[in-house]
Amino acid sequence: MNDTITLSHGSGGVQTNRLINEVFFKYFNNDILNQMNDSAQVDIDFKKLAFTTDSFVVNPIFFNGGNIGKLAVCGTVNDIAVSGAKPLYLTSAFIIEEGFSISKLEEIVKSMADEANKAGVKIIAGDTKVVEKGSVDGIFINTSGIGRIYENVNINCANAAVGDVVIVNGTLGDHGMTIMCARNKLGLEGNLMSDCACLNSLVDTMIEAYAGIHVIRDATRGGVAAVLNEISEFSNVTIALEENNLPIKEEVKGATEMLGLDPLYIANEGKLCVFVPEAYAQRVLNVMRNHPLGSDAAIIGQVTRELGQKVYLNTVVGGKRLVDMPSGIQLPRIC
């Protein structure tokens, strides 16, 4: 097979079938996908289902710590996991620019398969469209996913309560600063690495430790600031953060300071914010720290009612600073 995607790969005929067989099926191979039905057919033995979708347009397509394919699997797995559900099945839909390299596509597809495998999910249906050169920038991927909602949990953005402790599972801003520095060739790329990871096994561990967790959200576009503002609004509470306690890598701190950015607003792809009643916070923190994806977990704040629906930061120098919902143009195509 020539190494270049052509329009004929998207026309639903011989070349499409060859691409599907030689690239997608080679890696995604599983009994449900292999039936090649118009829609995948799966047996369901539970009552409450989680269903979500995300399109990925990240630029550059390959970055330190991952690529668009790994990101597409992790993003959807995480959206299901943070709802208190076990991710089970994904679909993947590719929009590819004419002229794209088939070996790069294969590398992306292999990452997706590896990541799905690690997360314990199957990719069971897909779609491939090829568009003329210039109609899309390289490759965009959509993943949708379904999962089984755990029966004993009620994790929801509206459940944050006064006294809850806010925990994150590690350092902030790693993904966003990796993409930003790679895109702008700032010479800092070597030190930075995306945190892109599937968090479902971490979430399982947390729920096992304490099934009464109030809120879990992954802090992607808009960073921790966007997520906490949404929770503050939905739960009608104030969230007070401690600047001293925010876990931030030295290299990320350096890059954000150089660019005049605030790590609270930078995207993560392997970080979540958890709201737990104070009495259970240490227990949850401990299991997080014992998980490979939570070794830098930290308590970063607490829920109060003092200011209504606000998020604020107790700064290192002893001041208070409001952390608003992000507004205006952030970095586009971060995910």
Place this chain on the structure above:
Amino acid sequence: MNDTITLSHGSGGVQTNRLINEVFFKYFNNDILNQMNDSAQVDIDFKKLAFTTDSFVVNPIFFNGGNIGKLAVCGTVNDIAVSGAKPLYLTSAFIIEEGFSISKLEEIVKSMADEANKAGVKIIAGDTKVVEKGSVDGIFINTSGIGRIYENVNINCANAAVGDVVIVNGTLGDHGMTIMCARNKLGLEGNLMSDCACLNSLVDTMIEAYAGIHVIRDATRGGVAAVLNEISEFSNVTIALEENNLPIKEEVKGATEMLGLDPLYIANEGKLCVFVPEAYAQRVLNVMRNHPLGSDAAIIGQVTRELGQKVYLNTVVGGKRLVDMPSGIQLPRIC
């Protein structure tokens, strides 16, 4: 709200939320979507689920008989329906070019809501990405969907059997020729209209008339030729078509002849091929003809074993012509 999509609409902050509320929620409004969870949560009271995905990149975005939004709902609804399932829930993910018109977006979203409403499905989760001008051509939409597989049916591409009668629900090539003539400004646009439609109610009627239907497939990219070749391969049978019986509109026939194209290879977006044992064919044909989306239904061929995995046409002039799997570049961005 200004009428132009900006990068800030995709940044996950204030402007994203406003767009979601003022455009998407305004039309898609339903109790599950409104909970705004990271993943939608739905109650399931059945055992076998259908799950599918499709991305839509059609050009032009608006065409006679529909637009990219209507197409995105119909396409996924149909993929579920032809599996012998009842479509229930969709997700929708938008990739929008910076500078796109918000009022056009609203028109697209309204079409999606109208079509979902007619088909009896709810759009319960979504995603919005905005990319820089030139990184995508206008707007691309992905829809994924889930449905309940009917317990009493076994509809599958591998089930075609010798003696089965092949029925289509109406005229061939309407969608593809509409798009092709509109794109190339051939002056034939006025006479042509896409057949874009949700076929789930038609499929329900057919299954009600005869639950033992062997195969249903919608004939989209690659047309009837691609679908029948796949069925021939999966079921290991020969499919003999009668050229005389192919329902084709005069204006489509005229346009295909002018362009040297074969209507069997042209995409449809509201047409399906059905394989029924001969004894039940008339019953199924009758209920199809009584349905608004099947008034031009016709028997176009029959399953044999004479040539192995082949599709052929008994031509008007008394010859036999092989109908191969389409190969090479068809019209890109037909759906």
